[in-house]
Amino acid sequence: MKTRQLGRSGLTVSALGLGCMGMSDFYAGQDDAESTRTLHRARELGVTFFDTADMYGPFKNEELLGRVFKGQRGGIVLATKFGIERDPTDPTRRGINGRPEYVKAACEASLKRLGTDYIDLYYQHRVDPNTPIEETVGAMSRLVEEGKVRFLGLSEAAPATVHRAVAVHPIAALQSEYSLWTREPEDEVLPAMRELGVGFVPYSPLGRGFLTGQIQKFEDLAEDDYRRHTPRFQGENFQKNLDLVARINDLAQQKDCTAGQLALAWVLAQGDDVVPIPGTKRVKYLEENLGALEVELTRDELAQLDEIAPKGATAGLRYPAAMMGSVNG
Numbered sequence: 001m002k003t004r005q006l007g008r009s010g011l012t013v014s015a016l017g018l019g020c021m022g023m024s025d026f027y028a029g030q031d032d033a034e035s036t037r038t039l040h041r042a043r044e045l046g047v048t049f050f051d052t053a054d055m056y057g058p059f060k061n062e063e064l065l066g067r068v069f070k071g072q073r074g075g076i077v078l079a080t081k082f083g084i085e086r087d088p089t090d091p092t093r094r095g096i097n098g099r100p101e102y103v104k105a106a107c108e109a110s111l112k113r114l115g116t117d118y119i120d121l122y123y124q125h126r127v128d129p130n131t132p133i134e135e136t137v138g139a140m141s142r143l144v145e146e147g148k149v150r151f152l153g154l155s156e157a158a159p160a161t162v163h164r165a166v167a168v169h170p171i172a173a174l175q176s177e178y179s180l181w182t183r184e185p186e187d188e189v190l191p192a193m194r195e196l197g198v199g200f201v202p203y204s205p206l207g208r209g210f211l212t213g214q215i216q217k218f219e220d221l222a223e224d225d226y227r228r229h230t231p232r233f234q235g236e237n238f239q240k241n242l243d244l245v246a247r248i249n250d251l252a253q254q255k256d257c258t259a260g261q262l263a264l265a266w267v268l269a270q271g272d273d274v275v276p277i278p279g280t281k282r283v284k285y286l287e288e289n290l291g292a293l294e295v296e297l298t299r300d301e302l303a304q305l306d307e308i309a310p311k312g313a314t315a316g317l318r319y320p321a322a323m324m325g326s327v328n329g
Contacts, residue, residue: 001046002293004275006199009172011121011151013077015268015293017049018042018286019203019279024061027209027281028222032064035281039068043076045290051175051203051277053081053125054110058088066115078114079121079201081155081175082106083128096326098128100139107143123153123175127329133157133164141169153201156327159192171198173275176327178202180211180248180263180305181232181241181314194273205267205276206289207232207314210241212260213249231316240315247308257295260285264292266305 002015023035039050050069052061062080069076082103087093111117122143124136143149151172154162165171174193178185179202193200206212208227215221218228218238227233232241245259252262260278267276278289297305317324 001048003048004199004272006121006151006173006201006275007193007273008197009151009170009199011077011172011199013049013275014047015275016047016264016290017051017077017079017201017275017277018047019277020050020052020061020065021056022279023281024057024064026056026226028225029281031281034283035064036068038281038283038286039065041283042286043072045287047290048075049077049079049275049277051079051201052114053084053123054106054113055081055084055086055094055125058086059113062110062113066113070115073116077120078116079123079153080110080114080119081123081125081153082110083123083125083155096126096128098124098131098133098136100131100135103136103139104143107148111148118147119149121151121153121172122149123155123173124157125155126326127154127157127161129329133161134168137165137168137171144169156329158328159188161329162192162196162198166196166198171196173199173201175201175203175277177204177318178267178270178274178276179205179207180266180309181207181244182318183309183311186311190271194271200271200274202267202274202276203279205278206260206263211245211248211263212258212285213245214260216242229320230318231320232314232318234316237316244309244313248305251301251304251308255295255301257291258288260288261292261295262297262305264289265295265297266302268292269297269302 004015085095153173155175249259252259
């Protein structure tokens with residue numbers, strides 16, 4: 001498996017990680033047995049970078065990884081996140097918390113669920129507008145001093161926030177949505193991260209599955225699939241985005257690869273400091289995603305993809321309007 005380093009941190013991971021969220025939440029059809037097979041298969045194929053969060057489930061995803069990787073800590077880079085609080089009795093209720101005392105408590109709880117005594121990469125999931133980033137990262141840095149965390153990360157933080165954070169403690173990675181249909185990070189985020197030596201970890205590099213071409217109509221989404229509530233999957237936006245995917249699929253057929261592999265190869269081609277974490281809960285799609293590492297794109301093909309999916313081409317917001325306020329914080 002090819003490897004990449006996250007910025008100037010010294011943290012080396014597999015060139016493709018595995019996003020584990022969908023194994024336990026948000027997408028319909030959870031199946032712990034198949035998820036367990038997928039995690040084991042990922043390790044067999046050389047994946048070392050696994051991404052979870054305490055709010056996935058909530059808590060169930062960390063518990064799943066803790067069971068699967070029990071006694072197998074060597075060679076695995078575990079990344080988890082804190083900061084979005086969900087009510088276990090009503091997971092639709094949530095808040096953002098970056099207070100120092102909460103940082104410590106959340107880490108202790110994650111360590112217990114993961115069955116480990118250290119976390120490799122600990123992210124603040126969303127920036128708390130009511131707590132200065134210096135206080136939150138200060139509390140995170142104390143976890144490093146105590147040996148409970150190796151590296152620190154931020155998720156969906158604005159460049160100015162990351163600048164303030166690195167003044168307190170080195171930040172290894174910024175996680176944000178990035179794909180052929182979410183290209184906004186190219187404007188300010190990616191240049192700033194490179195200036196600061198912070199690695200970039202794109203989540204949803206397959207456009208929440210849309211860029212694979214497997215979703216052809218709204219009814220393909222199960223009743224309890226949260227994508228039904230996402231603007232890009234609704235109404236006229238759905239059809240406009242489907243037209244974009246059709247053009248990506250045409251180029252993929254010319255390359256003798258899948259649309260998803262082409263979309264991932266494009267993200268990988270954006271720089272050696274970019275480490276996508278496509279999510280899946282099935283062995284079949286894991287193996288397909290890893291095939292993207294063998295897809296080489298020429299300059300002409302990259303130019304074609306820029307023409308097919310330029311910045312701003314995607315129809316609809318990437319989150320419901322009420323949730324957009326918590327990104328780029």
